[in-house]
Amino acid sequence: MKERSILALVIITLVMLAIGYLVAINVDVMPVAASSRALLVDDLARILFGLATVVFIIVQGALIYAVVRFRKRKGDNSDAIQYRGNNTLELIWTVIPAILVTFIGIYSFRVLSEIEVHSDDEMVVEVIGQQFIWQFRYPSYDVRTQELHLPVGQQVRFEITTLDVIHSFWVPAFRAKRDATPGQVSELVITPTELGSYPIRCAELCGVGHSVMNSLVTVESEEDFLKWIAEQSGVLPTPDLEETGSIPAETEIAAEPAQLVGSSIFGRYDCGVCHVLDDAGGFGHVGPTLEGIGETAAAREPAVDARAYLLKSITRPDAFVVAGYSAGSMPQNYEDRISSEELEVLVDYLLTQ
Amino acid sequence: MTNEEIMTAPIRWRRYFKWNTDHKVIGVQYLVTTFIFFLIGGVLAMMMRAELAQPGKDILDGAQYNAVMTNHGSVMIFLWIIPVFAGFANYFIPLMIGAEDMAFPNLNAASYFTFLLGGLVMMGSFFLGGANTGWTAYVPLSIIAPDGQTIWAVSLILVGTSSLMGAINFMTTIVTMRAPGMTFWRLPLFVWGMIATSLLVLLATPVLTTGLILVILDRVAGTVFFDANAGGDPILYQNIFWFYSHPAVYIMILPGMGIISEIFPVFSRKSIFGYRMIALSSLAISVLGLTVWAHHMFTSGLNPGMRVPFMITSMIIAVPTGVKMFSWLATIWDGKISFTTPMIFALGFISLFVIGGITGIFLAAIPFNIHVHDTYFIVAHLHFVLFGGSVSAIYAGVYYWFPKITGRMYNETLGKIHFGMNFVGTLLTYLPMFLAGMLGMPRRVADYAPEFTELNLLATLGGILLAFSTIPFLYNVIVSLAKGELAGSNPWRGLTLEWQTSSPPPEHNFESSPLVTSGPYDYGSAEGAQELLELAPAAGD
Numbered sequence: 001m002k003e004r005s006i007l008a009l010v011i012i013t014l015v016m017l018a019i020g021y022l023v024a025i026n027v028d029v030m031p032v033a034a035s036s037r038a039l040l041v042d043d044l045a046r047i048l049f050g051l052a053t054v055v056f057i058i059v060q061g062a063l064i065y066a067v068v069r070f071r072k073r074k075g076d077n078s079d080a081i082q083y084r085g086n087n088t089l090e091l092i093w094t095v096i097p098a099i100l101v102t103f104i105g106i107y108s109f110r111v112l113s114e115i116e117v118h119s120d121d122e123m124v125v126e127v128i129g130q131q132f133i134w135q136f137r138y139p140s141y142d143v144r145t146q147e148l149h150l151p152v153g154q155q156v157r158f159e160i161t162t163l164d165v166i167h168s169f170w171v172p173a174f175r176a177k178r179d180a181t182p183g184q185v186s187e188l189v190i191t192p193t194e195l196g197s198y199p200i201r202c203a204e205l206c207g208v209g210h211s212v213m214n215s216l217v218t219v220e221s222e223e224d225f226l227k228w229i230a231e232q233s234g235v236l237p238t239p240d241l242e243e244t245g246s247i248p249a250e251t252e253i254a255a256e257p258a259q260l261v262g263s264s265i266f267g268r269y270d271c272g273v274c275h276v277l278d279d280a281g282g283f284g285h286v287g288p289t290l291e292g293i294g295e296t297a298a299a300r301e302p303a304v305d306a307r308a309y310l311l312k313s314i315t316r317p318d319a320f321v322v323a324g325y326s327a328g329s330m331p332q333n334y335e336d337r338i339s340s341e342e343l344e345v346l347v348d349y350l351l352t353q
Numbered sequence: 354m355t356n357e358e359i360m361t362a363p364i365r366w367r368r369y370f371k372w373n374t375d376h377k378v379i380g381v382q383y384l385v386t387t388f389i390f391f392l393i394g395g396v397l398a399m400m401m402r403a404e405l406a407q408p409g410k411d412i413l414d415g416a417q418y419n420a421v422m423t424n425h426g427s428v429m430i431f432l433w434i435i436p437v438f439a440g441f442a443n444y445f446i447p448l449m450i451g452a453e454d455m456a457f458p459n460l461n462a463a464s465y466f467t468f469l470l471g472g473l474v475m476m477g478s479f480f481l482g483g484a485n486t487g488w489t490a491y492v493p494l495s496i497i498a499p500d501g502q503t504i505w506a507v508s509l510i511l512v513g514t515s516s517l518m519g520a521i522n523f524m525t526t527i528v529t530m531r532a533p534g535m536t537f538w539r540l541p542l543f544v545w546g547m548i549a550t551s552l553l554v555l556l557a558t559p560v561l562t563t564g565l566i567l568v569i570l571d572r573v574a575g576t577v578f579f580d581a582n583a584g585g586d587p588i589l590y591q592n593i594f595w596f597y598s599h600p601a602v603y604i605m606i607l608p609g610m611g612i613i614s615e616i617f618p619v620f621s622r623k624s625i626f627g628y629r630m631i632a633l634s635s636l637a638i639s640v641l642g643l644t645v646w647a648h649h650m651f652t653s654g655l656n657p658g659m660r661v662p663f664m665i666t667s668m669i670i671a672v673p674t675g676v677k678m679f680s681w682l683a684t685i686w687d688g689k690i691s692f693t694t695p696m697i698f699a700l701g702f703i704s705l706f707v708i709g710g711i712t713g714i715f716l717a718a719i720p721f722n723i724h725v726h727d728t729y730f731i732v733a734h735l736h737f738v739l740f741g742g743s744v745s746a747i748y749a750g751v752y753y754w755f756p757k758i759t760g761r762m763y764n765e766t767l768g769k770i771h772f773g774m775n776f777v778g779t780l781l782t783y784l785p786m787f788l789a790g791m792l793g794m795p796r797r798v799a800d801y802a803p804e805f806t807e808l809n810l811l812a813t814l815g816g817i818l819l820a821f822s823t824i825p826f827l828y829n830v831i832v833s834l835a836k837g838e839l840a841g842s843n844p845w846r847g848l849t850l851e852w853q854t855s856s857p858p859p860e861h862n863f864e865s866s867p868l869v870t871s872g873p874y875d876y877g878s879a880e881g882a883q884e885l886l887e888l889a890p891a892a893g894d
Contacts (some may be wrong), residue, residue, distance in 0.1 A: 023434035029788055030724075030789075031791075041720045041723075044718060045715075045721055045791075048714070048715050048718060048721060052715070055707075056708070059703070062682045063703055066690070067692075067700060070685060070686065070687060070689065071689075072691045077846075078624040079623065079877040080623040080877070081687055082690045082877035083624070083687075085628070085629075090627055090630055090676070093679040094676055097672050100673050101668040101671050101714060101717075104668065104717075105665060105717075105718075107718075108718040108720055108721070109664070112660075130682070154708060165497070166491055166493070166587065166653075168652060172724070172792070172793030175723070176724075177719075177724065177726060177727070179652055181581075182582070183581025184581070184588075201793065202795065203727035203795045205487045205494065205796075205797040207415075207494060208419060209797060210419075210795075210799075211415065211799045211801065217390075252623070268708065285414065285415070292482065325414075327499065353663055
């Protein structure tokens with residue numbers, strides 16, 4: 001009898017190890033892995049899933065076995081055989097879980113140390129969160145954008161800050177996340193490894209537009225990246241320079257028709273993330289729609305004309321709050337960010353809508 | 354007075370609506386009020402699931418969604434799970450330890466009415482824009498939120514104060530009012546669970562109150578405790594908040610574990626396995642529970658060097674939890690199990706809670722945590738702990754003690770239908786959320802990328818099942834209250850003291866003060882079982 005139960009124990013242990021191993025190598029619950037860090041985190045996840053499956057099967061298995069095997073027979077009202085404890089058994093189920101969590105702890109610590117190693121040739125990208133957009137600044141190129149491009153294989157150090165409340169910069173494909181906390185510069189290190197475009201999402205509740213605070217990161221070859229950087233800084237990339245033989249002048253704002261500039265300012269400051277306006281690609285529902293705003297603006301406040309209403313609504317968003325929307329949802333810092341010329345053009349444009 | 358006489362006497366309804374110092378009346382006040390709040394929290398949950406069934410803006414805008422989400426969490430935590438256990442504890446601690454009432458009956462009534470006031474104030478906050486920052490109310494978002502946020506913070510202070518009054522009362526009662534022979538090692542495990550819980554409440558709740566007062570001052574008095582631009586510190590708030598709110602998870606699960614420990618021996622006809630280990634593991638969880646809070650802050654502005662110690666404590670806390678799980682399994686092993694509704698809810702508790710427990714270890718592993726923190730993975734994990742765990746235990750407790758509180762039996766068939774819907778609904782609602790979180794869906798969003806549609810639709814369907822599962826429960830309670838079979842004093846042939854008096858118990862609980870000569874789960878021993886057989890005829894299944 002005793003030999004048989006030892007044999008059964010050995011067989012169960014081997015089967016469990018096999019199941020745990022099979023789960024660990026086959027589990028596929030993570031999104032595409034696009035950074036060196038993602039691979040390490042995914043390996044940890046595999047081990048966690050393998051161990052979890054074993055524990056899960058042992059507990060649920062014992063539960064189901066007991067429920068089936070130890071049913072009370074009809075008419076039997078006597079008590080069961082009593083045993084109040086078993087020191088060996090209790091020691092086993094204290095020590096084995098303790099060993100398992102120690103192993104997981106040490107392994108996690110090693111992964112953690114590895115994914116957060118800095119290197120000398122890091123590229124710094126500043127990530128600036130604000131309700132409800134992300135901005136990215138490349139200090140070495142003096143470029144500021146609203147989409148993120150990264151050269152493949154280049155280690156990047158994100159320096160994450162916020163202009164208002166707490167946000168959390170999360171790229172699921174990189175398995176990387178860090179909060180943007182007021183008064184702090186938080187760091188996050190990753191090395192992108194796979195070409196492609198991946199979502200950036202805000203993971204910390206930041207207000208009414210939290211769910212639209214998304215962006216995109218594009219991982220591309222170094223040439224493509226440099227070309228993109230050059231386009232952002234208004235200077236054409238070097239190959240074009242050689243063809244034309246001269247550096248083209250920066251595009252003059254005044255040279256374009258007012259209509260187009262208005263809509264591009266609308267785009268530049270991400271107004272469309274929160275306001276619907278088809279003409280300028282606005283799609284968001286965080287704030288009121290701006291379709292036909294030229295007419296509605298005049299009617300909103302009896303004492304304020306349309307132009308003053310719009311100006312004030314941009315610079316002091318809580319001065320007038322449209323019914324059904326809440327104060328505090330719109331960034332309060334447009335007055336500092338938009339130049340007065342741009343503001344004039346933007347309001348002119350909105351009045352024509 | 355016999356059971357027949359008690360049941361034919363008119364139910365004195367009015368005392369439930371008044372200041373009453375009988376711990377049994379206060380217990381019922383708590384149980385009924387908290388269940389109403391549970392239904393309100395459930396309606397809020399269904400509004401969210403309706404919005405999230407499909408991507409895009411459907412029924413709630415961003416501000417409304419955030420208010421609904423914040424209050425769903427606050428109602429479920431502060432007005433349902435924490436106080437419903439105060440209801441059980443009020444009703445059963447004096448009965449279980451052989452006391453006439455609680456140590457401070459007036460403080461007890463004050464605690465209920467403070468809670469009720471807090472609950473109504475929280476409901477009132479909706480009319481001032483509602484709190485819309487999540488129940489975590491992180492600064493600075495909670496500083497710039499609408500006026501409802503202040504009212505909401507006031508309501509939490511009231512509810513926390515009520516919780517403190519309860520904890521003082523429970524501790525004093527347990528320490529000073531035990532019947533002769535009721536030594537600490539003869540206390541039922543639910544009472545041990547309430548000792549561990551009350552210690553946590555006493556140590557941690559004042560810290561949350563402090564944090565909320567500072568938030569209110571920042572909001573209304575222009576102070577800058579948490580304003581980074583003026584020398585304040587938003588991370589300080591997170592430390593204060595989680596110093597209470599992680600222990601709050603144990604405040605919400607330890608009494609439930611106590612209920613489970615009561616139910617398994619009775620329906621297995623077997624002594625609890627490892628009584629002292631279960632009792633001590635509750636204390637271990639409560640002490641360790643005070644040291645793990647910063648695992649909620651692995652991605653925050655916390656200094657990275659501070660993460661590893663909290664990973665270690667968070668890993669260690671799995672060990673006493675495992676001890677409980679295995680001890681319960683050993684309790685039903687070789688038992689004579691009868692599948693009453695409380696028993697299947699208790700078995701369901703093990704099955705669902707283990708999922709929440711295991712994923713807790715995932716979350717302690719910092720590199721994995723960094724990926725899934727603030728995603729639907731967390732939402733799934735916490736609901737397996739608090740819904741699969743705590744709420745299963747609460748339902749188990751309600752069915753287990755329904756005969757004692759009301760004097761009547763509930764309907765087993767309806768109870769089993771309720772269990773089936775609740776169990777399947779829980780799995781269907783929360784399992785898809787694990788996957789959504791790992792694949793990239795953040796929590797607390799009113800809208801999501803189309804790739805998550807199927808998973809969210811499944812969760813919404815599960816939510817609908819959970820909503821409907823309350824119908825057989827409510828129907829069962831109402832019908833059984835009126836015409837259920839008479840229960841007798843001890844329908845389950847239990848050994849703990851609450852079963853050694855009539856159902857419902859008389860005003861001072863026992864006809865004569867009980868003398869305790871054996872442990873609460875001494876099944877199979879001559880004195881225990883024999884004595885009981887004389888006291889009460891066994892009820893059929």
